[in-house]
Amino acid sequence: MTLLTAAFLTALLAGAITAGIPLLLAGLGEQLSEKTGVLNIGIEGMMLAGAYMGFLVAWKTDSVFLGFVGGAGGGMLVAAIMALLCVRFGLNQIVIGIALTLGAEGATAMLHYFQFAQTYPRLGAIASLPIPPLANIPVLGPALFNRPPIVYIALLLVAVFAYVYRKTYWGIALQAAGDKPAALDSSGVSVLGIRSVAVLLTGALVGLGGAFMAIVGAGIFVPFMTNGNGFIGIVLAMLARGRPLWVLGGAAMFGACLSLTTALQVAGVDIPTDVIQMLPFAAVMGVLVMLGRKANLPSALGAAYVRGAR
Amino acid sequence: MTLSSQPADDAKPLVSLKSITKRFPGIVANDSISIDFFPGEVHVLLGENGAGKSTLVSMLSGLQQPSEGSIMVDGTEMPIASPQKALALGIGTVFQHSMLVPSLTLTDNVNLGGAWWKTPDREAIATRMEETARSIGVEVNPTAITSSLSLGEQQQAEIVRALMRGSRFLILDEATAMLTPKDAEKLGQLMRRLVAQGLAVIFITHKLNEAVAYGDRISVLRLGRKVGALGPDELKSLGPEAATKEIIRLMFGSNGNQAAVTAKADGAMRPRINGAGTGAAPVLEILALEVDDDSVPVSGIELKIGAGEIVGIAGIDGNGQKQLAEALAGQRPVKNGRIYLDGQPIEDLPIGARRHRGLRYVTDDRLGEGTVGAFPVSINLLLKQIGEAPFWRSGIEQGGAIADNARKQVKDYDIRTPDIETPAGKLSGGNIQKLLLARELTGSARAVIFAKPTYGLDLNNIAASRRRIREAADGGKAVIVLSTELDELIELSDRIAVMSQGRIVGIVENDGDARQKIGEFMSGVAA
Secondary structure, three states: OOOOOHHHHHHHHHHHHHHHHHHHHHHHHHHHHHHOOOOOOOHHHHHHHHHHHHHHHHHHHOOHHHHHHHHHHHHHHHHHHHHHHHHHOOOOHHHHHHHHHHHHHHHHHHHHHHHOOOOOOOOOOOOOEEOOOHHHOOOHHHHHOEEOHHHHHHHHHHHHHHHHHHHOHHHHHHHHHHHOHHHHHHOOOOHHHHHHHHHHHHHHHHHHHHHHHHHHHHOOOOOOOOOOHHHHHHHHHHHHOOOHHHHHHHHHHHHHHHHHHHHHHHOOOOOOHHHHHHHHHHHHHHHHHHHHHHOOOOOOOOOOOOOOOO | OOOOOOOOOOOOOOEEEEEEEEEEOOEEEEEEEEEEEOOOOEEEEEEOOOOOHHHHHHHHOOOOOOOEEEEEEOOEEOOOOOHHHHHHOOEEEEOOOOOOOOOOEHHHHHHOOOOOOOOOOHHHHHHHHHHHHHHOOOOOOOOOEHHHOOHHHHHHHHHHHHHHOOOOEEEEEOOOOOOOHHHHHHHHHHHHHHHHOOOEEEEEEOOHHHHHHHOOEEEEEEOOEEEEEEOHHHHHHHHHHHHHHHHHHHHHHHHHHHHHHHHHHHHHHOOOOOOHHHHOOOOEEEEEEEEOOOOOOEEEEEEEEOOOOEEEEEOOOOOOHHHHHHHHHOOOOOOEEEEEEOOEEOOOOOHHHHHHHOEEEEOOOHHHHHOOOOOEHHHHOOHHHOOOOOOEEOOEEOHHHHHHHHHHHHHHOOOOOOOOOOEHHHOOHHHHHHHHHHHHHOOOOOEEEEEOOOOOOOHHHHHHHHHHHHHHHHOOOEEEEEOOOHHHHHHHOOEEEEEEOOEEEEEEEOOOOHHHHHHHHHHOOOO
């Protein structure tokens, strides 16, 4: 058991957080969309757009903060197309979602080819914000409490959404838009408005997750770098239904799997890397088999709302 | 709240429709309709399916806009551009299908529409909800999750919510259609209490007896036109009987009148084939039947139905009727007991084999399990024979045979469809029922089970359905009719069995005092 050293555990936990934050943001974003009845398959594309825009802005302005703003904006840009086509015009959410993901993959890969393929610029390491005295705890301290501020913000969002869903009028309206949009409409709240805002915010959250991968995780943008993270976010949201805390738990679990992949490789464990890399996805399927049955989704999920239609 | 329950002659209408016309592609749903609605009155809008009642409601509640004409509120012209606007004007609507979010508590359903950045004070709202409910004499539990409540309770909650939102003009759209008879009566009394407080209530229904019982004023719609109205004075002077006759005349014109009345007369004069099943061997025999079910397990069912006999099964909805029918049809496993058709046990046979032996089931879930809405009428007519000759040969569809069959049945059963290729889902409820009847009654049917055969149909189609049931029995079939409408069973049946909590608690011959005996069985006196 020479594997379980403090250094290994720290690396594992820190890696789990690094890998888990994009999943958390993707899951929270998808959860918001799904709550209002929009099955947002496009988040993989929004995430990729966020990663590209985040990297581009951070690199051009040399500001991490502006990079994250740019990433959120990039995600929102793709989300705006989704809101327009699926919410306003009522087009099929699955078809548009897939189209947006494929479109974003192509567009960012092409932009990358023209801008960065010759030079491969990298961003510097991101400054951490240690939280004394928690940062001094062995293993947990460096992994959890000596991280860039965006990590704390992402974790804080879990509490914010839990509060919004349970305590505010907006939370009630979000749930009604997904479960019985006609009831919300006849109460004088615009279903299309609620859904549009939710989809745009989803884009911002997911874009932030993508930007995190490019700016904090990799320090570089490469094509297709989100690598299915958005899709895992969709699974997380489906399993967590309306509960943000469950998204956090799921993100931590999948983050740990992803991190274990790296940690085991670094530790030189003699398992083929292909098998190790399969781990997170095998975990997704395992969890789905065990809990997928219980995923009770909003009843109007995936259905466009048209006033007066029966 | 100081208005008397009867408006004086100079009372001003709260809401007026002025020559409202609404066109949809291909049809005129409302044709130049003018109606005044007064405070302190239950105003009944009566009409058949498709008469334009729902369209009128959707314009009053802001869901749709009139093509022509105007709506006046408090004497000034006031377009109702959105549901929001309707609420602001004090127009509250309780739709036929619940407009509560099932996953939320009643309190949160009241909270729908609050300013999004605020947090609701749930306790205060719950208290206010209870108070409002008490003021109109009903009880609600504000913390209950909506989906755990009965339809009647949900409807009361919706009325309470409408009042909490300041409604003074309450529209109840087909409000009694989904309710048990008892809940429907409660709703009727509630309407009377609401108008006593000075509200205007619009009650949309196609049930004549409810219209006459609860209405102060009745407007009759037919094919999108207002064809007549009875004011409070006329209703009083006519009395319920004469008023009903007058309304039937307005609703159906001379033809429909005849159809409805003949149906009645037919029923009254139906020669009872008393003891038709006693001498000869019964066609359908059910022995000690037991059926598993989570909510209403069925047990101890014993019934013998002879050729040409109609056995009615009465009972309040949800007492095991559906489970029994499905077990007989083979859609639900039989736990114990036997079912004999023409002396042969069939309880272990699958659905298709039972159908081949001559057992037919006309479901009440016409759009769900009865038809495939997107399929054409012609295929729906053969839905239970797919793959069989002569309509399919070696797996290949025989278009000619299918079309011939469809044309014949459409004609024989008077199915009003633009074309045999029209998707079944586009037909009206009455015509979908005719399609089902055509499918189940043709061929070598021996025993037929009808589940709520006239549920949700208008008078003409009710008469047509009942005629088919009688014809089936007269043709020597054994017939079971499950219905929650006692009048229907008394009109049709030779014997009536009463079901309660999954058991048959009594069987009565349908003679003069059947109604009273059934009532006793239902309430448990004679059980």
